[in-house]
Amino acid sequence: MLYIGIDLGTSAVKLLLMDASGAVLNTVSRSYPISFPHPGWSEQDPRSWREAVLGGIPELMRGFDASAVAGIGAGGQMHGLVALDSAGEVIRPAILWNDGRTSAEVEYLNGTVGRAELSRRTANIAFAGFTAPKLLWLRRHEPENFARISKIMLPKDYINYILTGVHCTDFSDASGTLLLDVEHRRWSPEMLSLCGVSEAQLPRLYESYDCVGTLLPEIADALGLPRTVRVCAGAGDNAAAAIGTGTVGGGACNISLGTSGTVFISGERFGVDPNNALHSFAHADGRWHLMGCMLSAASCNRWLMEDVFGSADYAAEQALIGSSRLGENGVYFLPYLMGERSPINDTDARGVFIGMTMDTKRADLTQAVLEGVAFAIRDMLSVARSLGLDIRRSMLCGGGARSPLWREILANVLGIELDIPVSEQGPGMGGAMLAMTACGEYASVRECCAALVRVKERVLPTPELTEKYARRYEAFRRIYPALRDVFRDMAALENASIGG
Numbered sequence: 001m002l003y004i005g006i007d008l009g010t011s012a013v014k015l016l017l018m019d020a021s022g023a024v025l026n027t028v029s030r031s032y033p034i035s036f037p038h039p040g041w042s043e044q045d046p047r048s049w050r051e052a053v054l055g056g057i058p059e060l061m062r063g064f065d066a067s068a069v070a071g072i073g074a075g076g077q078m079h080g081l082v083a084l085d086s087a088g089e090v091i092r093p094a095i096l097w098n099d100g101r102t103s104a105e106v107e108y109l110n111g112t113v114g115r116a117e118l119s120r121r122t123a124n125i126a127f128a129g130f131t132a133p134k135l136l137w138l139r140r141h142e143p144e145n146f147a148r149i150s151k152i153m154l155p156k157d158y159i160n161y162i163l164t165g166v167h168c169t170d171f172s173d174a175s176g177t178l179l180l181d182v183e184h185r186r187w188s189p190e191m192l193s194l195c196g197v198s199e200a201q202l203p204r205l206y207e208s209y210d211c212v213g214t215l216l217p218e219i220a221d222a223l224g225l226p227r228t229v230r231v232c233a234g235a236g237d238n239a240a241a242a243i244g245t246g247t248v249g250g251g252a253c254n255i256s257l258g259t260s261g262t263v264f265i266s267g268e269r270f271g272v273d274p275n276n277a278l279h280s281f282a283h284a285d286g287r288w289h290l291m292g293c294m295l296s297a298a299s300c301n302r303w304l305m306e307d308v309f310g311s312a313d314y315a316a317e318q319a320l321i322g323s324s325r326l327g328e329n330g331v332y333f334l335p336y337l338m339g340e341r342s343p344i345n346d347t348d349a350r351g352v353f354i355g356m357t358m359d360t361k362r363a364d365l366t367q368a369v370l371e372g373v374a375f376a377i378r379d380m381l382s383v384a385r386s387l388g389l390d391i392r393r394s395m396l397c398g399g400g401a402r403s404p405l406w407r408e409i410l411a412n413v414l415g416i417e418l419d420i421p422v423s424e425q426g427p428g429m430g431g432a433m434l435a436m437t438a439c440g441e442y443a444s445v446r447e448c449c450a451a452l453v454r455v456k457e458r459v460l461p462t463p464e465l466t467e468k469y470a471r472r473y474e475a476f477r478r479i480y481p482a483l484r485d486v487f488r489d490m491a492a493l494e495n496a497s498i499g500g
Contacts, residue, residue, distance in 0.1 A: 001019070001020055001068055001069075001070040001071075001439070001441065002017060002018070002019055002025070002064065002065070002068045002069045002070065003017075003018050003019075003020075003069070003070060003071050003072070003073070003432040003433075003435045003436055003439070003441075004016070004017055004018075004057065004060065004069060004071070004072045004073075004432065004435070005018060005072075005073055005074075005075070005425065005427075005428035005429055005430070005431035005432030005433075005435070006053060006072065006073070006074035006075070006076070006156070006159060006234075006428060006431050007074075007075050007076075007237065007240070007425065007426075007427040007428035007431065008049055008053075008074060008075070008076035008077060008155055008156050008159060008237075009076075009077060009237070009258070009259065009427075010034060010044075010077050010096065010097075010098070010259045011031055011032070011034065011259065012029050012030060012031040012032065012052070013029070013030055013032070013049060013052045013053055013056060014027065014028070014029045014425065014427075014428050015027065015028045015029070015030075015053070015056045015057060015060045015428065016028075016060075016425050016428040016429065016432060017060050017061065017064060018429065018432040020436065020441050021452075022423075022429075022451070022452030022453075022454075024423055024425060024429070025064065026060055026061075026063075026064065027060075027425065027428075028056045028059050028060045029056075030052040030053075030055060030056045031052075032044070032045075032048035032049065032051075032052050033045075033048065034096070035093065038101070039494060040099070040100035040101060040338070040339065040347065041095075041099055041100070041101050042095070042096040042097075042098045042099040042100075042338070043093040043094060043095055043096060043099070044080070044093060044094050044096055045090070045093050045094070046082050046090050046093075046094050046155065046158050047090060049155065049158065049159060050158070050159070050162050053159055053162070054162070054219075054222065054223065057223050057225070058223060058224055061223075061224060061225075066223075066224045066225050066226070067226055069225050069226065069229055070228075070229065070230065070435075070439045070441070071211075071229060071230045071231070071232060071432075071435030071436065071438055071439040071441075072163065072215075072229060072230075072231045072232070072431075072435055073231070073232045073234050073240075073430075073431035073432055073433070073434040073435030073436075073438070074156040074159055074160060074234035074235075074240075074431045075156065075234060075235050075236065075237045075239070075240025075241065075244075075426075075427030075428065075430050075431045076154065076155045076156025076157075076159065076173070076234065076236065076237055076240075076427075077096065077097055077155050077156075077237055078097050078154065078155075078173055078176045078236040078237060078238070079096070079097040079129045079130055079131050079134075079154070079176045079177070080094045080095065080096045080097055080131075080154060080155045081094055081095045081131050081134040081135065081138070081152070082094045082152070082153040082154060082155060082157070082158045083138070083145065083148075083149045083151075083152060083153075084149070084150055084151040084152075084153065084158075084161075085148045085149070085150050086148075086150040088150075088151070088161070091145050091148050091149065092142070092145050094155065095134045095137075095138075096129075097129045097176075097260070097295075098129060098259075098260070098295045098296075098338045099128070099129065099134070100128045100129075100338060100339045100347040101128075101137060102128045102133035102134055102136070102137045102347075103128060103347045103348070104137075105126070105133035105134075105136040105137050105140075106126045106127065106128050106133050106345075106347070108136070109125075109126035109132070109133060109136075109178075110125050110126050113194065115276060118178070119272060119276060121181060121188045121190050121191055122178050122179070122180060122181060122182060122188055122191060123175075123181075123182040123183055123270075123272050123280040123281075124175075124178060124182070124272075124276060124279050124280060124281075125276040125345075126178055127341050127345055128339065128341070128347045129176075129295070129341060130176060130177060130178040131152075131154070131176070131177035131178060131179065132177060132178035132179050132191060132194075132195050133178070135152070135195040135196070135197060136195060139195070139196055146196075149197070149201060150201065151167050151201060151202075151203065152197060152201050152202055152203075153167065153169070153203055154169055154173050154174075154176075154177070154203075154236075156173065156234050156235075156236075156237075157169045157173070157203055160212060160231055160233070160234065162219070163215055163216065163219055163231050164212060164213035164214065164215065164216060164219075164231050165213070165216050166204075166212050166213045167203040167204060168203045168204050168205075168206055168212040168213075168233055169202075169203040169204070169205060169206070169233065170205070170206050170207065170208040170210075170233035170234060170235055170236075170284065171185050171205060171206075171207060171208070171282035172208055172235045172236045172239035172240075172281060172282050172283060172284045173234075173235060173236040173239075174187075174205060174282075175236070175279070175280075175281035175282045176236060176279070176281065178191060179191045179192060179195065179197075179202070180205075180282075182270070182280055182281060182282055182288075183270050185205065185282060186205070187199050187202055187205070206233035207233065207284075207286055208232065208233050208234060208235040208239065208240075208243075208284035208285075208286075208434050208445075209232055209233070209284070209285075209286075209434045209437040209438050209444075209445050210232060210233050210438060211230045211231065211232055211438040211439075212231055212232065212233050213230075213231055214227060214228055214229060214230055214231065215227055215228075215229045215231065230435070230438055230439050231435075232431075232434045232435045232437070232438035233434075234431055234434060235284035235430065235431070235434060236281075236284075237258075237427045238254075238256060238262045238264050238291060238293070238427075239264075239281070239283055239284040239289070239430070240284060240426070240427040240428075240430035240431050240434070241254060241256050241262075241264070241397055241398075241426030241427045241430055242254045242264050242266060242283070242284065242289070242426075242430065243284050243285065243429075243430035243433050243434060243445060243448075243449060244397070244421070244423065244425065244426040244427060244428070244429035244430035244431075244433065244453070245395035245397050245421050245426055245430075245453060246395065246421070246449040246450070246452075246453030247264060247266050247395055248266050248283070248285045248287075248445065248446050248449050249266060249268070249446070250266070250267055250268045251265065251266070251267070251389065251390070251391075252265070252266045252395075253265050253266075253391050253393070253394035253395065254394060254395040254396075254397065254426075255377060255394045255395070255396050255397075255410070255418070256297075256396075256397050256398040256401075256426065257297050257298050257373070257396065257397075257398035257399065257400030257401050257406065257410075258297060258298055258397075258398035258399055258400070259296075259297065259298060259299045260293055260294060260295055260296065260297055260299070261293070261294040261296075261297030261298070261373060261376065261377055261398075261400075262291055262292065262293045262294075263278075263291065263292045263377060263380040263381055263384065263394075264289055264290075264291045265289060265290045265291070265384055265389060265391065266283055266285070266287065266288075266289045267283075267287060267288045267289055267290065268287055268288075269287075269288065270288045271288065271290065273290060273383065273387060275343075275383070277292070277342060277343035277345075277380075277383045278290045278291060278292045278342060278343070278380065278383055278384065278387075279291045279292070279293070279342070284430070284434060284445065285444075285445040285446060285449075286445070290384065290387075290389075291342075292341075292342035292343060292379075292380030292381075292383060292384070293341050293342050293380075294335065294340060294341060294342060294373070294376045294377065294380070295336075295337075295338040295339060295340055295341050296335050296336065296337040296338050296351070296373075297335070297373050297376075297377075297398070297400060298373075298398060298399050298400035299337070299338075300333070300335045300337060300351070300369050300372070300373055301314070301366075301369050301370065301373070301400065301406075303337060304365065304366065304369050305317060305366075309362070314403070315403075317362075317363070317366050318366060318370075318403060318405045318406075320361075320362065320363035320366070321363050321366060321367045321405060325363075325367060326367075326408070326409065326412070326465055326468075327412070327465050327468030327469050327472060328468070329364055329367045329368055329371060329472075330355045330357070330364075331353060331354070331355045331356055331360055331364045331365065331367070331368040332353070332354050332355050332368055332371075332372060332375075332472075332475065332476055332479060333351070333352070333353055333354075333365075333368040333369050333371070333372030334349070334350075334351055334352040334354075334372060334479055334480060334483075335351060335369070335372045335373050335376050336349035336350055336351050336352075336480075337350070337351040340376075342379075342380050342383075343379055343380060343383050344379075344480060346484070346487065347491075348487040348488050348490070348491040349480065349484075349487050350487055350490070352479070352483065353365065353368060354479060355368075370403075370405065370406050370409050371409055371413065371469075371472070372476070373400075374406075374409050374410045374413035374414070375413060375472075375473055375476040375477070377410065377413075377414065378413050378414055378473055379477070381414055381416075391416060392416050392417065393416055393417040393418075393419065394414075394416055394417075394418055394419070395418075395419050395420075395421060395455075396410070396418045396419065396420055396459075397421060397424060397426035398426065401420060401424065402424065407420070407459045408459060409469075410459075411459045411460065411461045412461045412462065412465040412466045412468075412469050413466075413469045413473065414461070415461050415466045415469075415470070416461065417458055417459065417460055417461070418458070418459040419455045419457075419458050419459075420455065420456055420457040420458070420459065421453060421454065421455060421456065422453075422454040422455070422456045433445070433448045433449070433452060436448055
């Protein structure tokens with residue numbers, strides 16, 4: 001049998017076709033636009049996702065036996081607010097995970113409702129990207145749109161709705177809404193009341209590997225697929241990537257270098273970071289995980305290469321960085337181009353180069369960006385270690401993981417071994433594996449991971465370079481505290497300018 005995995009990303013959807021042995025037979029990518037209406041805002045039209053998926057699947061199946069497709073599973077960008085009216089039509093562009101407009105709502109939730117109370121209700125505190133603050137923003141600033149809401153969905157849930165007609169979500173994705181009682185895997189009535197929405201407006205909750213339905217007849221016929229194709233609930237992109245890299249069971253770790261950067265640590269039991277610097281979410285395998293997320297990771301490198309340097313030759317730019325320069329760069333970069341989430345939770349933070357001199361070269365800036373992202377990932381890993389988690393090895397996935405230089409930098413900044421999976425299609429492969437489980441190809445997600453996930457390369461840190469980076473990290477971690485008040489003052493001026 002064949003299975004389709006959907007990775008609904010921020011800039012593109014990536015589709016893969018996989019057989020039951022885990023072999024990736026074909027991939028298709030279709031991009032779509034993203035809008036930044038104001039500084040710190042980030043929006044997307046969900047209908048562009050629909051067009052990309054429905055247009056991409058026939059292309060994916062070209063040359064393959066479509067009658068052999070048994071299941072479809074999606075991993076998708078988390079937290080995005082998709083609002084549908086009573087006719088099932090999109091009310092307004094989706095407010096995305098990296099949107100920072102909700103600082104006032106986050107301050108109200110964390111300050112007035114209180115961090116301790118939010119953590120009791122949902123196992124998490126408010127972050128600007130989460131869905132609940134966006135609902136509060138919409139109720140305050142666009143009351144006419146808020147009043148029209150019939151269904152509230154997350155991005156990949158909208159795709160499942162288009163495919164099946166079912167309003168559904170899974171526990172991993174729902175964990176990032178700040179509307180879910182994560183420990184008890186149910187919607188929080190207190191949070192729904194606070195946001196002015198009802199449970200009837202929310203999708204039905206499923207485990208990620210549950211079948212939510214089969215393809216609508218008209219969709220199946222349009223795609224050339226059997227009407228019997230089963231669609232599973234799927235997962236948030238990071239949980240799906242964790243499945244795709246076999247990150248299940250207690251203490252397993254996956255680091256993703258995608259548009260955003262994440263540290264994902266799976267666990268057998270529910271637990272909460274007492275400082276709420278890491279998120280406590282449900283995992284796609286039916287258990288739990290802790291996760292830290294930085295908003296700009298590989299996107300920082302793309303910004304420097306394409307928008308600043310005007311170059312698409314990433315390998316050539318990185319070739320200018322000699323191995324002797326690793327651990328020696330005097331230029332530092334704060335990777336906060338969209339504000340930052342874990343662990344500082346500051347929508348006002350911004351990207352900064354510091355330490356430049358008349359000797360600074362183009363390659364120094366490239367190296368500073370790669371190292372700055374690695375240092376920010378170490379910030380999150382340091383929080384996990386402070387909780388007593390002994391992380392000595394991690395899987396590594398995402399577009400940035402294709403860079404041998406970045407892999408070497410990251411292994412030495414973190415001081416851990418990094419395993420590179422055979423398949424680089426983390427969320428898409430995870431989605432397909434969840435579909436396999438929903439179709440009974442494997443008895444459990446863990447059995448599927450054990451059978452299909454393989455490591456092709458291991459990157460080892462070297463003691464000398466790790467020690468050099470440890471000293472550089474100590475310098476890096478002092479930069480943000482020194483600039484925090486400057487960022488706040490700059491944001492106040494920016495807001496006054498918009499308001500005026």
